[in-house]
Amino acid sequence: MAVYTDITEDDLKRFLTEYDVGDLTSYKGIAEGVENSNFLLHTTRDPLILTLYEKRVEKSDLPFFLGLMQHLAARGLSCPLPLPRRDGALLGTLSGRPAALISFLEGMWLRKPEARHCRDVGAALAKMHIAGEGFTLTRPNALSLDGWHTLWEKSEARADEVEKGLQAEIRGELAFLAANWPKDLPAGVIHADLFPDNVFFLGDGLSGLIDFYFACNDLLAYDVSICLNAWCFEKDGSYNMTKGMALLEGYESVRPLSRAEAEALPILSRGSALRFFLTRLYDWLTTPPDALVVKKDPLEYLRKLRFHAAVSSVGEYGLSRP
Numbered sequence: 001m002a003v004y005t006d007i008t009e010d011d012l013k014r015f016l017t018e019y020d021v022g023d024l025t026s027y028k029g030i031a032e033g034v035e036n037s038n039f040l041l042h043t044t045r046d047p048l049i050l051t052l053y054e055k056r057v058e059k060s061d062l063p064f065f066l067g068l069m070q071h072l073a074a075r076g077l078s079c080p081l082p083l084p085r086r087d088g089a090l091l092g093t094l095s096g097r098p099a100a101l102i103s104f105l106e107g108m109w110l111r112k113p114e115a116r117h118c119r120d121v122g123a124a125l126a127k128m129h130i131a132g133e134g135f136t137l138t139r140p141n142a143l144s145l146d147g148w149h150t151l152w153e154k155s156e157a158r159a160d161e162v163e164k165g166l167q168a169e170i171r172g173e174l175a176f177l178a179a180n181w182p183k184d185l186p187a188g189v190i191h192a193d194l195f196p197d198n199v200f201f202l203g204d205g206l207s208g209l210i211d212f213y214f215a216c217n218d219l220l221a222y223d224v225s226i227c228l229n230a231w232c233f234e235k236d237g238s239y240n241m242t243k244g245m246a247l248l249e250g251y252e253s254v255r256p257l258s259r260a261e262a263e264a265l266p267i268l269s270r271g272s273a274l275r276f277f278l279t280r281l282y283d284w285l286t287t288p289p290d291a292l293v294v295k296k297d298p299l300e301y302l303r304k305l306r307f308h309a310a311v312s313s314v315g316e317y318g319l320s321r322p
């Protein structure tokens with residue numbers, strides 16, 4: 001699920017009077033997603049997505065997220081566009097939550113992506129990195145080295161409940177990453193959560209990217225590493241070199257990686273695997289058993305982390321370099 005906050009038809013109709021979007025004909029909650037409450041709205045005009053921003057989203061970050069979607073869409077990236085209210089504001093309030101209306105993006109996310117889809121995702125990610133240039137608002141990555149430590153402190157005492165020996169392993173990993181994390185690589189606006197459920201395909205092609213609510217300023221190659229983790233491993237935990245090669249080729253067809261970025265991929269991938277391991281571990285340990293949300297397996301990301309820790313050359317990702 002992701003409908004944490006319910007809405008009434010009366011409140012929704014009142015909320016919509018602030019917008020020029022036609023009359024409401026129907027609405028329903030969207031079960032997918034993890035962070036926010038989403039509703040699909042049908043009106044006498046276009047279908048729309050209504051998002052109510054939940055606890056984990058800082059209200060002060062919303063202008064960055066909504067402004068970024070506007071900036072990227074204006075530069076030709078296919079992504080949802082926040083709709084302005086009659087007074088020009090992009091944000092309103094509904095059921096006590098900050099709320100926005102965004103355009104509906106056609107397409108479906110792929111449950112079983114193939115190498116050709118990974119190529120498309122790589123190219124779309126690079127296009128997003130380029131389209132993000134010139135966006136004037138900034139947002140530091142709250143889920144980088146410092147954020148990982150803070151998250152870990154909340155789970156550390158119970159980590160061995162999930163797997164024996166985790167406490168010691170993750171402490172060592174955090175220390176290694178803090179000592180070796182790259183600093184001087186090209187940076188810009190990154191998506192930071194470009195998993196298959198955030199990429200829509202229609203017919204044979206990629207139709208757009210959604211869910212910019214982890215977007216921030218960070219190393220561009222870190223975003224590539226997030227995609228390698230999210231798209232290029234199989235269910236049995238093995239790395240799929242064909243998919244990795246396709247994703248990297250797709251990315252480099254638009255924005256070639258520098259030698260330093262390429263060489264940093266193992267440590268960046270190790271860090272991004274740890275990032276998703278930590279948020280999943282925290283959710284795993286804190287989500288009540290009766291909550292209507294699908295808990296994601298932290299150990300999937302621990303296995304990926306271990307894979308990257310053992311990589312000795314970027315050739316193992318499928319990246320060919322002279």
Ligand SMILES: Nc1ncnc2c1ncn2[C@@H]1O[C@H](COP(=O)(O)OP(=O)(O)O)[C@@H](O)[C@H]1O
Binds near residue numbers: 002033036049211
């Ligand atoms: N602009 C959009 N167009 C079409 N569907 C959308 C759009 N935004 C969200 N959705 C639907 O809502 C689901 C959850 O959205 P998402 O932004 O991933 O939520 P969360 O941030 O809570 O994880 C998506 O999987 C998709 O089905």
Ligand SMILES: N[C@@H](CCOP(=O)(O)O)C(=O)O
Binds near residue numbers: 032
């Ligand atoms: N992609 C993250 C969880 C965030 O989910 P989303 O629905 O906001 O994409 C993970 O897999 O841990």
